[in-house]
Amino acid sequence: MTSATWGIYQRMIAAYREKDRSLGRAAMEALIDAVSQDVPAGLDELRKLGRTLKARATDVLAYFERPGTSNGPTEAINGRLEHLRGSALGFRNLTNYIARSLLEFRRIQTSTTPSSVKSRFRHPSSSRTTMNDVPTHL
Template structure:
C-alpha cells in the first residue's frame, strides 16, 4: 500500500496529521496515477512533500508536482546510515575473527552501543566502546563510519537549523567521494546521500518530516491487528479513513 497523509494541520499547528488516502501498490506509477486523478487546483496547493528514500516517489513527485519541495525524512536518512554502520561492522567482524559475531568478540559486544548517541552512553559503555574499537587496527573503518553516523544525528539535533544544515552539508560533502580504501560502506552511503542532498537539506528549511506518517502507519497496523486482518481491501481502507482520516467525527455529526 501507498499511504498518503495530509501534514498541513501539523505544520500550521492546528491539529494532528490526517490520512488522505490509501492506494494499492508501491511504485512511481501508482503515485502518478493518484496525483493525476486529482485536479490541477489540488496539485497546485501542495508546496512540500515529505517521503522516505524510495526513488519512485521522488521521481513521481518531481514530474507531477514540479513546484513542490521534496523533503527526505530524517529518520530514513539516519536509518540508512545505521544500516551501513552495521554492514561495516559485520564485514570487519568476518575479516578479523573469521566468523559471525559471538558474545565475546569486541565488535559484537558493542553492536547496540554503536547505535546509541554518545551523549546517552554511561561511562562503562563509553569505555567499552573505546576499548573495542582500539582492540584491532582494522576496526578503524567501523570507528570512522560510527563517527559519521553520530555527526549526522548531531546535525539533525542542533537547536539552530541553519547551523544544523551547514553541519549536514559538510558531512555529506566529506563522504561523497575521495574516501580512503577500506571504507566501502561509507563510500556507498556518501554517493547515495549526495545524490539526494537537496531533499536532505530541505528538512532544515521546512522542518517537515515523515514522522506523522509513521505514527499513522502504526495506528493502521494496530487496526489491522485488532480486526484480525481484512479480507476486503475497500473495507480496510474505509475503516482506516474513519480511524485516522478524521472522518468519524463528521459521520457522527450526521
C-alpha cells in the same frame, strides 16, 4: 569501520543540534559531500550511505529550511495501519481494508481536521420542513 561510522554519526548529530541553522546546513552539506566521495573501498555500507544521502540531499537539508516540521504524524498513521493490518489477520480485498482504515482513523484529530462534526439535522430556522411543522393529528 566502527570508528569511521561513529565519526560520521557524531558529525550528523552535531549538524542537527547546531543552534544556527545556516551553520548546521553547511555542516550537513560538508558531511554529505565527504561521505559520498571520500570513502575507502572496503567500507561498502558507508559508500551506500553516501549514495543515499547524495540522492536524498534535498530532503535531508530541508530540515534546516523549515524549522518545526516533523514526520511524526505520518509515522503515527503508518503505525496505526501496521497495527490494524496485524490485528485483522488479513483482509480478503483492498476495499475492506480501506473501509476498516477509514473507520479506525475517524478517531484521529489533526490540525486540518475540523474539531466539530456538522449535524445531519436541520436547524429549526431553516426554510425546509422540520418535525415542528408536521401536524400531529395525522
